[in-house]
Amino acid sequence: MASISGVCSPSSTLRPRRSLLSSKSLRRDTISLPIGPSVRLRHARPPQSIADLSRSTDGTSAAEAPVEKKVGAIEKDPINLWHRYVDWLYQHKELGLYVDVSRIGFTDEFFERMEPLLQKAFRAMQDLEKGAIANPDEGRMVGHYWLRSPKLAPNSFLRLQIDKTLDAICNFADEIISAKIKPPSSPAGRFTQVLSVGIGGSALGPQFVAAALAPDNPPLKIRFIDNTDPAGIDHQIAQLGPELASTLVIVISKSGGTPETRNGLLEVQKAFREAGLNFSKQGVAITQENSLLDNTARIEGWLARFPMFDWVGGRTSEMSAVGLLPAALQGIDINEMLVGASLMDEATRTTVVKNNPAALLALCWYWASDGVGSKDMVVLPYKDSLLLFSRYLQQLVMESLGKEFDLDGNRVNQGLTVYGNKGSTDQHAYIQQLREGVHNFFVTFIEVLRDRPPGHDWELEPGVTCGDYLFGMLQGTRSALYANNRESISVTVQEVNPRSVGALIALYERAVGIYASLVNINAYHQPGVEAGKKAAAEVLALQKRVLAVLNEASCKEPVEPLTIDEIADRCHEPEQIEMIYKIIAHMAANDRALIAEGSCGSPRSIKVFLGECNVDELYV
Numbered sequence: 140m141a142s143i144s145g146v147c148s149p150s151s152t153l154r155p156r157r158s159l160l161s162s163k164s165l166r167r168d169t170i171s172l173p174i175g176p177s178v179r180l181r182h183a184r185p186p187q188s189i190a191d192l193s194r195s196t197d198g199t200s201a202a203e204a205p206v207e208k209k210v211g212a213i214e215k216d217p218i219n220l221w222h223r224y225v226d227w228l229y230q231h232k233e234l235g236l237y238v239d240v241s242r243i244g245f246t247d248e249f250f251e252r253m254e255p256l257l258q259k260a261f262r263a264m265q266d267l268e269k270g271a272i273a274n275p276d277e278g279r280m281v282g283h284y285w286l287r288s289p290k291l292a293p294n295s296f297l298r299l300q301i302d303k304t305l306d307a308i309c310n311f312a313d314e315i316i317s318a319k320i321k322p323p324s325s326p327a328g329r330f331t332q333v334l335s336v337g338i339g340g341s342a343l344g345p346q347f348v349a350a351a352l353a354p355d356n357p358p359l360k361i362r363f364i365d366n367t368d369p370a371g372i373d374h375q376i377a378q379l380g381p382e383l384a385s386t387l388v389i390v391i392s393k394s395g396g397t398p399e400t401r402n403g404l405l406e407v408q409k410a411f412r413e414a415g416l417n418f419s420k421q422g423v424a425i426t427q428e429n430s431l432l433d434n435t436a437r438i439e440g441w442l443a444r445f446p447m448f449d450w451v452g453g454r455t456s457e458m459s460a461v462g463l464l465p466a467a468l469q470g471i472d473i474n475e476m477l478v479g480a481s482l483m484d485e486a487t488r489t490t491v492v493k494n495n496p497a498a499l500l501a502l503c504w505y506w507a508s509d510g511v512g513s514k515d516m517v518v519l520p521y522k523d524s525l526l527l528f529s530r531y532l533q534q535l536v537m538e539s540l541g542k543e544f545d546l547d548g549n550r551v552n553q554g555l556t557v558y559g560n561k562g563s564t565d566q567h568a569y570i571q572q573l574r575e576g577v578h579n580f581f582v583t584f585i586e587v588l589r590d591r592p593p594g595h596d597w598e599l600e601p602g603v604t605c606g607d608y609l610f611g612m613l614q615g616t617r618s619a620l621y622a623n624n625r626e627s628i629s630v631t632v633q634e635v636n637p638r639s640v641g642a643l644i645a646l647y648e649r650a651v652g653i654y655a656s657l658v659n660i661n662a663y664h665q666p667g668v669e670a671g672k673k674a675a676a677e678v679l680a681l682q683k684r685v686l687a688v689l690n691e692a693s694c695k696e697p698v699e700p701l702t703i704d705e706i707a708d709r710c711h712e713p714e715q716i717e718m719i720y721k722i723i724a725h726m727a728a729n730d731r732a733l734i735a736e737g738s739c740g741s742p743r744s745i746k747v748f749l750g751e752c753n754v755d756e757l758y759v
């Protein structure tokens with residue numbers, strides 16, 4: 140039986156070694172770069188209006204300005220570029236992590252102009268880390284940085300909560316892996332699978348980390364239900380087959396009331412009942428204390444419950460129980476993930492912009508997207524195991540930055556679009572457009588220096604390995620894009636391991652926080668998501684009314700088939716007629732005892748009644 144030692148050690152050992160490199164020695168000599176005279180200064184604040192956007196800083200309007208404003212900023216001389224590369228290269232020696240911003244064409248003037256805004260962002264970040272209400276709309280502290288440095292938590296109660304939870308995660312994972320805790324009726328005599336049920340921030344981190352770090356033969360294999368798609372859920376359960384008996388089901392929801400997650404849980408519980416298994420002996424909840432999920436788990440006597448803290452947002456929860464428990468169960472060294480994140484946190488606290496990799500990223504995002512998200516960020520990891528990084532970043536960046544209003548209540552419609560899969564695979568898909576097509580993006584390359592574990596490499600042609608090809612493809616794409624004025628950032632790590640993954644997560648969490656300050660928005664709420672949820676609930680409420688109306692008409696003697704107009708009328712929802720048609724079409728496609736006569740192609744011709752009426756049925 141695999142032991143957990145080395146995977147997860149007690150929280151008291153979570154003390155990252157001090158960087159060998161002091162912040163002073165991280166400082167590089169400055170080589171000033173010759174930048175073309177035609178360079179224009181960028182806005183040092185996000186433009187508030189289209190008029191503002193269309194005016195360049197020298198007072199000329201967009202119509203007078205050159206269409207391709209950046210051409211002047213793109214340095215093409217190879218020796219100057221090399222100087223720029225050396226001058227701006229950020230290196231974290233202990234983490235073996237580099238950030239290269241040389242292929243983003245920001246100017247010295249822009250840098251100087253951003254400096255005060257960045258200093259303001261650093262101060263905001265310091266306040267946040269000290270426990271300020273950094274999420275004013277929700278009146279919440281923002282404490283994900285404390286998870287990897289509990290000593291920084293603003294009070295001893297929070298510190299204790301973090302330490303206690305980490306210890307509990309380690310002990311539980313240890314007992315599951317070592318089969319001290321067994322499933323009640325599995326021939327395997329131990330848990331072999333994890334089924335994680337959760338969505339958004341309660342899924343994306345664990346999915347990314349599993350893909351990046353799970354060993355080939357983990358102590359427990361993981362699979363995910365992250366949607367309310369019945370076919371997707373059936374597929375996951377079918378894939379488990381008889382192993383359902385040895386599956387640990389972890390239900391993750393900060394709020395404990397997310398409908399998709401609740402549905403996933405109900406579907407899994409049904410599968411357990413049908414297999415004659417006792418769900419409560421195999422169920423684990425990760426949620427806020429006293430949430431609906433927490434109460435359900437407590438009342439039903441589930442195997443274990445772990446807390447989600449009010450001051451940790453879903454999209455920054457990877458280093459909480461949300462990410463750490465699934466990781467530990469797969470034999471991933473969660474202590475190393477925390478150390479990597481903590482080291483990166485330390486590095487990104489410096490107020491020297493050039494030495495702060497998160498500030499450099501935020502600066503580049505601002506430059507490349509004009510501080511208004513005018514260009515998309517394409518994230519291209521050249522490593523299969525990092526495939527899900529862009530999907531993870533999509534939520535972290537877009538849910539944090541995509542906001543209608545700034546902190547002063549001005550309508551700004553901010554954001555930064557993120558997409559990407561992996562290189563070199565994408566080279567055979569959409570890189571064509573990046574190189575030559577619409578110029579609406581900048582790229583972030585994620586480079587991993589170590590191709591494969593030592594001792595496994597071989598030359599598939601004289602002097603060249605398979606990994607050399609991957610390297611060549613990355614460098615070639617970077618050069619080819621740059622030659623066509625397409626800007627890029629490169630983030631390099633030595634290898635994909637728990638420490639570097641922890642560091643990457645921390646790097647982007649901080650970059651998002653800093654960028655949010657630069658553009659003056661609240662990065663820690665998501666008011667827009669509520670609108671979709673509310674509308675979805677209204678659709679389901681309308682469906683119940685439609686059913687009630689149909690039931691009444693179908694109970695008549697003779698049955699009274701109704702047109703869509705009549706149903707809308709009787710629901711007192713004439714304006715919802717299109718939605719009512721969609722509800723009918725969806726139910727008809729799913730054998731819901733509903734008979735629709737007429738042609739689906741001409742909605743007005745349809746007449747609907749229920750195959751069975753139920754005089755006692757209450758749909759509303």
Ligand SMILES: O=P(O)(O)OC[C@H]1O[C@H](O)[C@H](O)[C@@H](O)[C@@H]1O
Pocket residue numbers: 338339340341391392393394395396397400453454538665668
């Ligand atoms: O963890 P939960 O409360 O179930 O929330 C899951 C997700 O739901 C929402 O839609 C939020 O926008 C996300 O930020 C969150 O991660």
